[in-house]
Amino acid sequence: MLSHERVWAAIDALAARKGLSPSGLARRAGLDPTTFNPSKRIAVDGRPRWPSTESLAKVLEATGAPLTEFVALVSPEETPPCPVVPAGTTLPFAGLPEATTEGYFDDEGNPVGKGWDAIPFPDLDGNPLFALEISGTGWLPAYRDGDTVIVAPKAPVRRGDKVVVRTSDGGIDLHVLHRRTARTIELHPLSASGTIVVLDLAQIDWIARIVWASQ
Template sequence: MLTHRTIWEALDTLAERHGLSVSGLAKLAGLDATAFNPSKRISKDGRERWPSTESIAKVLEATNESFDSMMASIVPYSQTSTPARMGGATVPLLGFAQAGSGGYFDASGFPVGQGWDEVRLPDLGDGTSYALEVTGESMQPLYRDGDVLIVSPSAPLRRGDRVVARTHDGEVMAKILYRRTEKRVELHSINPDHAPRIFAPEELDWIARILWASQ
């Protein structure tokens, strides 16, 4: 469900992804610099103020983003954007640390070999999906140690999608797909303390879309 909190969090994250403050984002869109300030989100009498549809449209045009890509960085929204079937499904499970080792994936990012565990999670209707368990704190604030991500190597990729990528050197990372062309793949960090990463396509083994995350 789209809430007052998620829409403002999405605008905040969009600004960070483009290296801007919320004031800078507003100015880029041709709006008053204070339009998105925290003080403007709640009225003096305590009522919630929402950004106007016109303001959001101007922001999306200025940043060359879609509404879906803007919202894709907010976990609660993304969890409901792909319907989960009741009853759940058993999917292969692997830790991020193990995923960097050889023998667990084929050339397209599908799980193979021994050493996989199993976990029962919501059924997203994707028969190729598997689960990766987050270790460490490098993916905060969206993903924390112990969170489980459902990943699909067959789901189509779009700009703004949260993805897992594996390099030829065995590095496995959860990122935001910012740009993908024939000559380069630009991945932005979920954690604002980490700089974007740019790869030549041949440097990556595979990229798979994150469909769902436990919280």
């Protein structure tokens, strides 16, 4: 059945297929970057809001996606849900290089799609979590090649936390959160030889805290 949730989910899924966040998709279509923000999906009176036909038309034109592709994404069978992980069993698992490709995350940093494997983890307590495998030596001495980090998209992020950061260009990296202001975020490297990064919040899709690592 057609619903507000399915139409908005289809927009999110189309953005992911093109390697974009919803705000990135809006920019590519020549729309205000906030057009597809969660706050725009609810009217002032609290009722669900439909995306305009004009914005949908611009999105299809900008991405080159046929209408049939978008209609298929509206179908629940065509859009894989975020993996449901029962407590005490497994976590969605992917290598860090694979996770930088399109279709692995929604706009809030939750794992979606069929590209995930699974890894055992005992006590999830119902929280959304996912696992990434470290590849290479770029994060020494904090993490070695082959280490696995467990990431919690919904966990509060505080100064000094090790975090996974996805930027609006689709890049994913690991940092230490040092400072966050109303406009910028300062990220420190995990390696002694790395450089401090200062980004506008508009350049950040999401930040998620690393809550556990196998070492």
